[in-house]
Amino acid sequence: MTSFSLFLAETPGVYYAFENSDTLGKSIVVLLLVISTFTWSVMIEKGISLYRAQKLSRQFVARFKSSRNRSVTSQQLLREGAGNGSPAAQIYNQGVEKLLEFYESDPATFSRTTGVSTRPVRLSEAQYNAIEAVLISEVSRQEIELETRIGFLATMVSVSPFLGLFGTVWGVMLAFCGIAAAGKSDFSALAPGVAGALLTTVAGLIVAIPSLIGYNLLTSTVRNIATQLDNFSDEFMARVKLEQLSIAKEQAREQAASNGGETE
DSSP states (O other), X not given: OXXXXXXXXXXXXXXHHHHTSOHHHHHHHHHHHHHHHHHHHHHHHHHHHHHHHHHHHHHHHHHHHHOSSOOTTOHHHHHHHHHOOSHHHHHHHHHHHHHHHHTTOOXXXXXXXXXXXXXXXXXXXXXXXXXXXXXXXXXXXXXXXXXTTHHHHHHHHHHHHHHHHHHHHHHHHHHHHHHHHHTOOOHHHXXXXXXXXXXXXXXXXXXXHHHXXXXXXXXXXXXXHHHHHHHHHHHHHHHHHHHHHHHHHHHHHHHHHHHXXXXX
16 A cells, blocks of 8 residues: 555545545545555556666676686576576676677577687677677666666656646635635635645645655666676776786787797
């Protein structure tokens, strides 16, 4: 049950205001009740999914940093990436797939067969850029996925108070018009119509306030995850460059040894 429906159930005066609302006012209140139900379902579902994404991403990044084999194409990391559905793991999978493409190795074969390995090769500047482009693209895709349906909350935060205000202005206008037509100016004649009119503003605020809080919390979580993914992408590229540096040093030693053997 949403906060709006709880409010309706626990406040007897609300029924009096609702009964004295006109058709438009009642329609706005019912519409806001439906909106409240949707906003709470979005906040709960999105909160759970973002918590899970953040938790699994942290676990994968921690394992990526603590892996004994510093190679990004180690069997352990490939297995972890395949079994972890977090945004960070998806970024790793896309990046390592492109990297193994340049290493001329099948990632599925490499991860499942212990006897098959790949020998890293020197990457060109264009290949560096291609890997980085894949990572950037996947980071953007994951961020878009994380932000799905959050825009709905932002819309409800903006629309709900205006719906309530519209209902209030409309109800007050009708109340004064009714008093003018009846020729009465006493408060008892004005109170029912004003009470019904003000109910829509209350309803709009009851929908907007939780939606605003939920929107801020969710967007803050998305920003944190997005920063984590950007940092992981940079760390992935740094690990690749360190691996390439090791390859360059090894090739230089082999070349030096070869030259020394030829001189002798």
